Amino acid sequence: MISPALHILPDAESVAQHAAQFITERIEQTLRSRDRFTMALSGGSTPKRLHEILSTEPYRSRIDWSKIHIFWGDERYLPFEDERNNARMAYDTLLNKVNIPAEQIHIMRTDLPDPRESSRQYEAVLHQYFDGKEQSFDLLLLGMGDDGHTLSLFPGTEVVHETEKWCTSFFLNQQDMFRITLTKTIANKSACILFLTTGANKAMALKEVLQGDTNINLYPSQVIQPEYGVTHWMVDKAAASQLQD
Template sequence: MVTLRRPDTLSTLLDQAATSLIDVVAALQTTGGGVHADGVARLVLTGGGAGIGLLERVRELEDADSRIDWSRVHVFFGDERNVPVSHEDSNEGQARTALLSHVDIPEANIHGYGADGGDMEDKARDYERTIAEVAPEGFDIHLLGMGHEGHINSLFPHTDAVREAERLVIAVTDSPKPPAERLTLTLPAVRRAEQVWLLVSGGNKAEAAAQIIARANPEDWPAAGAAGTEDTILYLTDDAATAL
């Protein structure tokens, strides 16, 4: 079951999702809730235009009226290119610029992959261990952008990565979208989140968005395999909803 939210434009999408994200995190901190019942939010961030735009909007709202205790937030990343954080293509680097460097989140609560352009298998295993230590019960919210062909994180159609059924983190060496080398959370990892939010905007994504709602085969449309244990929310702008 997918909960559909229909902002008209990308700007409205970012406003709605940023406000909801702050509401959810602040509420679970106030009540001592969350998937670990400890009042600590465990979030998975995403890159791309919508993902980074959302972080920028959260920063604006928090600057105006901070409601989140950032010392009780742990952040993870859905995927990462095999580049250092200082590289312009780094999802973690972009997230730091957009939000994380501007709030009082402890450095120890930012869980990057440690990619450096070298061998990735050890990095993937290390990240699995970090998840097991910090988020053993899963994530509170996993944010996801989506490509026109339905890819999420670095899980592309008809690849071994999207077919992975056991591991939570894997190295990808043959991404069809450059750069080829990436580290990514898998569908089993995505499905450990209580809530999965897909942020989808753009007319070229209309067919893939319809496949999410239809719950198509994830091997063909990876985003269709993204599901939260409690809720799966699709933020879908008007231009991306023409195939519904």
């Protein structure tokens, strides 16, 4: 396993700008030798600015969007029309503004009566793409909550320990809703994982995740350790304020 790379930027805007350049270069490099690039998007507030940057010049022209295949890391089981729906946010800030073929965008469906069926369908799509391959996503975008969660892997939940399923669903009591999420099993097959973390409210969790003792029940982001890929953390100074050296 390769040690993660840490990039400390001045502020949240710098993180978004740096991430946009990094992602674009990664896509360009991969497409020189392959005909597609698979990318899983993150929910939450941090990626919004990144999406806005990628949807404008020069990135909108630099990236061959026709070869991009989009997935999600997790989803709130809310209607697509709900502003808290991760796919809705991504369409509003990025996907409606670039030319990705509709059949290459794979949302986690929230219009089915049973979230378990939705997660089973999504897992089937993942197997169609990645069965028999050493690595999964070319790029997995992640955020981290101030409680140390990533994806929908929340502290104290059983899903943190899932080792067989690639995608699953469960009811999150503290939010009174179902969540669909990728598991560490498929996440850790990614060729590249990019964490974006900003804000002083993330500082203590970031310190524990990167420099504290391993305790995945308290800090689930610690389970993200790619088998053959690389991990990059792009954080602002506020989030990095508790890190040692």
